[in-house]
Amino acid sequence: MRIKFKLSRILWIAFVYLVLSIFALVYLTPFIRSFVASFMTWEQASRFPPEWIPSPFTFENYLKLFRLELFTRWILNSALYAGVIVVGNILFASMAGYAFARLRFPGRDALFSALLALLMIPVFVTIVPNYIIVYRLGLIDNIFGLALLSLVNVSSIFLMKQYYLSLPQEVFDAARLDGCGPIKAFFYIALPLGKPAIGAVAVYQFLGAWNAFLGPLVFLRSPENFTLPVGLSFAFQRSMWTEYTPIIAGSLVAAAPTILLFIVLNKYLIRGIVISAGKG
Amino acid sequence: MEAAWVSRPNNKINFFSHINSFLKQKYNQLMTMRRSREALSGLLLVSIAVAFNMFFGYFAALFAVYLSFFKWDYLGPMQFAGLYNYQVLFNDLVRGFNGAPYFLAPFFTGLRNILLYTAIVVPTQTILAMILAAFANQKIKGVQFYKVSYFLPAVTCPVIVSLIFIWLFMKYGFINYMLQFIAPGFAPDWINDKNYLLYAIAIVAIWGTSGHFMVSFLAAMQSIPRDIYEAAMLDGAGSIRRFIYITVPMLKPMIIYVVVMGLIGTLQMFDLAWVMAGPSGGPGGSGYTMALDIYKEAFINLRPGVAAAKSMFLFSLIFISTYIFQKKFKVMPR
Amino acid sequence: MAKVVLKNVTKKFGKVVAVNRVNLEVKDGEFFVLLGPSGCGKSTTLRLIAGLEEPDEGEIWIGDRLVNNVDPVKRNVAMVFQSYALYPHMTVYQNIEFPLKMAGVPINERRKRVVEVARFLGIEDLLNRYPKQLSGGQQQRVAVARAIVRSPEVFLLDEPLSNLDAKLRVKMRFELRKLLHDKLGITTIYVTHDQVEAMTMADKIAVMNNGRVMQIGRPIDVFERPQNMFVAGFIGIPPMNFMVGTLIAKEDKLFLETGDVKIIVPDKYIDPLKPYVGRDIVMGIRPQDIIIDTRPSQGYYEAIVIGYEPLGLESYIHFSIGDNTDYVAVVKGRLNISLGEKIYWVFNKDRVFFFDKKTQQAIA
Numbered sequence: 001m002r003i004k005f006k007l008s009r010i011l012w013i014a015f016v017y018l019v020l021s022i023f024a025l026v027y028l029t030p031f032i033r034s035f036v037a038s039f040m041t042w043e044q045a046s047r048f049p050p051e052w053i054p055s056p057f058t059f060e061n062y063l064k065l066f067r068l069e070l071f072t073r074w075i076l077n078s079a080l081y082a083g084v085i086v087v088g089n090i091l092f093a094s095m096a097g098y099a100f101a102r103l104r105f106p107g108r109d110a111l112f113s114a115l116l117a118l119l120m121i122p123v124f125v126t127i128v129p130n131y132i133i134v135y136r137l138g139l140i141d142n143i144f145g146l147a148l149l150s151l152v153n154v155s156s157i158f159l160m161k162q163y164y165l166s167l168p169q170e171v172f173d174a175a176r177l178d179g180c181g182p183i184k185a186f187f188y189i190a191l192p193l194g195k196p197a198i199g200a201v202a203v204y205q206f207l208g209a210w211n212a213f214l215g216p217l218v219f220l221r222s223p224e225n226f227t228l229p230v231g232l233s234f235a236f237q238r239s240m241w242t243e244y245t246p247i248i249a250g251s252l253v254a255a256a257p258t259i260l261l262f263i264v265l266n267k268y269l270i271r272g273i274v275i276s277a278g279k280g
Numbered sequence: 281m282e283a284a285w286v287s288r289p290n291n292k293i294n295f296f297s298h299i300n301s302f303l304k305q306k307y308n309q310l311m312t313m314r315r316s317r318e319a320l321s322g323l324l325l326v327s328i329a330v331a332f333n334m335f336f337g338y339f340a341a342l343f344a345v346y347l348s349f350f351k352w353d354y355l356g357p358m359q360f361a362g363l364y365n366y367q368v369l370f371n372d373l374v375r376g377f378n379g380a381p382y383f384l385a386p387f388f389t390g391l392r393n394i395l396l397y398t399a400i401v402v403p404t405q406t407i408l409a410m411i412l413a414a415f416a417n418q419k420i421k422g423v424q425f426y427k428v429s430y431f432l433p434a435v436t437c438p439v440i441v442s443l444i445f446i447w448l449f450m451k452y453g454f455i456n457y458m459l460q461f462i463a464p465g466f467a468p469d470w471i472n473d474k475n476y477l478l479y480a481i482a483i484v485a486i487w488g489t490s491g492h493f494m495v496s497f498l499a500a501m502q503s504i505p506r507d508i509y510e511a512a513m514l515d516g517a518g519s520i521r522r523f524i525y526i527t528v529p530m531l532k533p534m535i536i537y538v539v540v541m542g543l544i545g546t547l548q549m550f551d552l553a554w555v556m557a558g559p560s561g562g563p564g565g566s567g568y569t570m571a572l573d574i575y576k577e578a579f580i581n582l583r584p585g586v587a588a589a590k591s592m593f594l595f596s597l598i599f600i601s602t603y604i605f606q607k608k609f610k611v612m613p614r
Numbered sequence: 615m616a617k618v619v620l621k622n623v624t625k626k627f628g629k630v631v632a633v634n635r636v637n638l639e640v641k642d643g644e645f646f647v648l649l650g651p652s653g654c655g656k657s658t659t660l661r662l663i664a665g666l667e668e669p670d671e672g673e674i675w676i677g678d679r680l681v682n683n684v685d686p687v688k689r690n691v692a693m694v695f696q697s698y699a700l701y702p703h704m705t706v707y708q709n710i711e712f713p714l715k716m717a718g719v720p721i722n723e724r725r726k727r728v729v730e731v732a733r734f735l736g737i738e739d740l741l742n743r744y745p746k747q748l749s750g751g752q753q754q755r756v757a758v759a760r761a762i763v764r765s766p767e768v769f770l771l772d773e774p775l776s777n778l779d780a781k782l783r784v785k786m787r788f789e790l791r792k793l794l795h796d797k798l799g800i801t802t803i804y805v806t807h808d809q810v811e812a813m814t815m816a817d818k819i820a821v822m823n824n825g826r827v828m829q830i831g832r833p834i835d836v837f838e839r840p841q842n843m844f845v846a847g848f849i850g851i852p853p854m855n856f857m858v859g860t861l862i863a864k865e866d867k868l869f870l871e872t873g874d875v876k877i878i879v880p881d882k883y884i885d886p887l888k889p890y891v892g893r894d895i896v897m898g899i900r901p902q903d904i905i906i907d908t909r910p911s912q913g914y915y916e917a918i919v920i921g922y923e924p925l926g927l928e929s930y931i932h933f934s935i936g937d938n939t940d941y942v943a944v945v946k947g948r949l950n951i952s953l954g955e956k957i958y959w960v961f962n963k964d965r966v967f968f969f970d971k972k973t974q975q976a977i978a
Contacts, residue, residue, distance in 0.1 A: 020415055024430065027487065030441070031444075048452035048457060050453075092328045095326070103319075103322035105319035105321075111330055115329075124571055124591045125591045126340035149336050151332050183321045210437070212437075214550055254437060266427070
């Protein structure tokens with residue numbers, strides 16, 4: 001009888017692993033297929049039934065990508081855009097988050113609620129007016145113009161504020177007693193102490209900026225200025241390469257930084273996203 | 281508080297009380313100075329964040345509302361048009377409702393497609409995420425590997441993902457190959473067949489986001505105290521009944537979050553459709569969405585007024601649907 | 615209603631043996647307490663009976679069923695958890711109703727039973743509230759209601775009073791005993807680390823330490839006739855004084871030599887202790903059985919005062935007899951003494967205990 005009890009448990013655990021693993025395959029296979037196919041010729045990659053071992057093994061797809069001058073530019077543009085966004089967010093969100101958390105000033109709570117409420121406005125409502133505004137500023141087709149919109153993301157401000165709230169009040173009181181004015185306190189105390197949250201903001205904003213599509217599509221006009229996702233979809237729609245494998249290779253190049261970042265940091269990223277879901 | 285008392289001659293008393301009130305005065309001055317200093321610093325620190333967001337957020341939104349009542353082509357002057365743009369929108373919907381083909385009623389087509397898409401994606405990704413989380417919540421080792429695998433699609437760019445899936449969905453692509461084992465003979469040309477394109481896009485969406493929500497559900501499940509399950513066990517509830525009566529009701533807040541986030545995301549879906557269906561929405565407009573239509577209106581037809589009106593419609597749709605869902609779901613019986 | 619029997623039950627968590635060959639028998643309707651310090655295995659034992667853990671060895675019987683492999687879902691035991699484990703998303707009514715619902719009781723019958731039980735426990739006004747709106751005492755009563763509503767065979771309680779404030783605790787332990795034992799007559803197994811709860815509520819106590827049962831007996835037995843040093847030292851406030859020394863014989867009397875004193879062994883213990891002459895033994899005296907005098911008297915031993923705790927109606931006197939151990943005596947009222955002063959003490963000859971130093975078992 002005891003054996004029966006244990007057996008049903010073992011069967012159940014095996015079933016659980018089976019189901020979970022099948023889905024893991026479902027989520028991972030597109031990446032694996034793409035990775036493998038990026039080293040194949042299109043002739044081989046489009047064979048049916050699908051093959052898994054590139055023969056011949058070729059770097060031709062990647063070479064084609066980089067032979068296209070635009071492709072390298074796209075990578076640089078994405079990097080520049082992500083860089084500006086990350087720096088902007090770190091700087092201004094930490095300032096705002098600190099101020100909302102620890103300083104008292106008139107309208108503080110009202111302003112913060114107003115910022116949070118912004119999250120409810122869908123991007124499609126504001127994109128056209130913002131386009132017009134940026135156009136009037138003469139900053140269309142300019143990475144910096146594009147960056148203006150997401151320079152200080154509300155979710156970054158929220159994250160920083162929550163973090164600063166979680167720090168003990170005593171640290172800031174001690175700074176005050178030591179004669180530190182609020183602005184000095186920001187640079188000497190809040191900023192150094194804020195490293196974990198700043199790190200989180202940097203990572204999330206990098207991911208968001210690197211993967212951004214609608215914004216760059218609308219605000220960037222000439223192909224030299226495209227970011228990677230826009231560029232790749234442009235290349236696809238213009239059939240810049242007669243075969244599809246370079247697009248696959250290009251997709252992998254685009255996805256690589258985010259995947260690597262995620263694999264390295266997955267514990268923190270998942271925890272962070274879960275925490276913000278709890279608050280939401 | 282009783283201070284130590286000491287007897288002093290009169291003049292000395294005056295001296296000490298004088299110093300006392302002087303100190304008090306300085307302290308108060310310092311405090312108010314400090315308070316206003318704090319207020320100033322606070323305002324200064326939030327200024328850029330608030331300015332940017334107010335400007336590109338509220339001002340833009342208000343401008344959008346304003347714009348929806350005007351006719352404009354970006355170049356000339358803006359002409360007040362009253363409800364004209366909304367009329368255009370309305371006519372489109374009416375035409376579409378009466379069966380006009382998609383190029384005569386694009387907005388209606390976009391609306392219909394996106395509603396169908398939402399109806400497929402949101403329930404599926406929510407339920408799938410919950411079930412997977414329930415499986416992952418069993419006491420097994422190696423959960424982190426599964427969490428990472430499931431979450432990976434969520435950190436990749438949807439456009440990139442679509443590009444990869446276009447290849448997988450090709451007539452002789454990987455997906456049709458795998459389908460052979462489950463449903464032999466069923467191998468549609470997903471991308472080019474107007475009956476299947478929307479489903480292909482829906483599958484990509486579910487693939488991309490269900491992992492993210494699974495992780496959210498898993499965290500919520502793990503925060504349910506173990507002894508509540510033990511009490512339920514002793515009360516005679518087997519594992520399925522525990523899931524129905526304990527897990528699911530206690531997950532309600534997270535379910536609301538997942539569905540609301542899901543609705544907001546699906547109703548304004550753009551990236552996937554743009555790549556997989558193309559800017560015009562693919563064969564027979566089957567991949568056309570409201571978001572695509574707004575984009576087209578603003579940047580191809582060059583009618584920002586109409587685009588603004590349509591975006592108002594979209595906003596209302598999102599707002600109403602999330603509001604209704606929250607209201608109904610909260611009241612739902614346990 | 616059933617009796618519960620554990621035969622050689624063992625449970626290991628990795629290398630740690632949480633429950634070590636435990637044998638016990640709870641009679642039908644008995645109020646049985648598992649008493650011991652944290653980590654002694656009492657909660658684990660309770661969970662084994664409930665079926666929330668599986669034993670590695672041994673047999674667990676409830677009534678005439680061997681329940682080792684019976685799912686807790688089907689064991690018909692009820693448990694009140696330390697945290698009460700009320701379902702936070704259900705009202706009090708729904709909480710109490712839940713076991714009946716799971717058992718398939720029709721809705722009218724359910725309603726009747728729930729209201730009946732609620733009235734019985736005085737919580738009928740709270741039926742529409744949610745657990746988080748209730749006080750600790752109210753939550754506990756809801757937990758009890760949910761447990762008794764389906765007339766289980768065995769009632770298990772895991773430190774149910776530890777989350778309550780002291781006054782409420784005193785009230786509730788009286789009420790729980792009255793309800794479970796007197797009114798309902800349910801076989802009850804109650805886990806606690808608080809000896810006062812055990813002594814006042816139990817029909818039988820099993821004192822546990824390190825996964826083993828040290829002694830099972832009625833409260834009076836465990837107090838008056840401890841079988842080993844652990845039980846002797848665990849029960850009683852302040853704890854029993856243990857004087858360790860060598861047993862020496864002189865003429866036809868026995869003496870315990872410890873520190874600066876030679877304590878005379880009362881006559882009735884001379885025979886049982888004879889085999890221990892020349893070896894180390896332990897003498898146990900409860901603080902209440904030590905008589906203190908500030909003036910030297912015939913037959914009293916000397917000691918130095920090292921502490922004094924006035925508690926109002928009685929006082930604790932801490933003293934030393936030069937053997938690197940502190941001892942405590944309880945005297946009524948107050949005593950006018952100071953640190954380092956000499957005092958004189960003697961003990962109640964009828965209330966002294968002897969233990970083998972090595973085995974820690976009681977000798978006679």
